[in-house]
Amino acid sequence: MAERGRPRGFDAGTALDRAIEVFWRHGYEGTSLTDLTEAMGINRPSMYAAFGNKEELFRRAVTRYAEADMAYARDALAEPTARRVVERFLRANADALTRPDRPSGCLSVQGGLAGGSDNGHIARFLAESRLAGEKALADRLTRAVDEGDLPAGTDPVALARYVMVVSEGNAVHAAAGVGRSALHATVDLALRAVPG
Known part of the structure; x- marks a missing residue:
């Protein structure tokens, strides 16, 4: 049976909270993918796999921000x-x-x-x-x-x-x-x- 992939090595909620802060400080346009991945403590492939592209990540960050x-x-x-x-x-x-x-x-x-x-x-x-x-x-x-x-x-x-x-x-x-x-x-x- 083929493996389904490695389990995530990071907490998605914590990573999203860190992305919120980066977007909050720099705005959507002022935030680079490098800013995000460094703050979230993950690499780009992990970010894309967990959250999608930058816009999808931002939308999820805003939703979490609104909820909390x-x-x-x-x-x-x-x-x-x-x-x-x-x-x-x-x-x-x-x-x-x-x-x-x-x-x-x-x-x-x-x-x-x-x-x-x-x-x-x-x-x-x-x-x-x-x-x-x-x-x-x-x-x-x-x-x-x-x-x-x-x-x-x-x-x-x-x-x-x-x-x-x-x-x-x-x-x-x-x-x-x-x-x-x-x-x-x-x-x-x-x-x-x-x-x-």
Whole structure:
């Protein structure tokens, strides 16, 4: 019977976490295959076998990042009032953007701001990912309007977009070195726009 190949000599989850950090620090375009394989502690054939090409690896990295590093966004949607949803999301976001054990800023913002040789596939993928989060927030805020938690006439889609603009703006500022307390001061001002 033919052998099925050697078992992997590395932990795929750990390797993916290391790839996340490289993409986060350098963006998709700024990250080379050598950067990735060195950080992941594997060779190119192992990387391709486990994760596919660079784009597939990046998509998997963003999915893992969303599941782990952005779990706070899903948790915020469970808050009982719209104001608490928005506040929990923006405060947890400010904290996440400035974690000492992670690069400053946000992988989904920094990972694809610059267009590149992929004809915009990565930038579109990241934009769609961010818009999915915005839609989930808009759906939750729509429920708040329907339940009378937000005043009638509140535009939940515009409010969700505003919250995401604050979040994404804070991500850009965090990447530039703005500290946690300054980001929370921005959140304080942003919360004034939330009825209730």
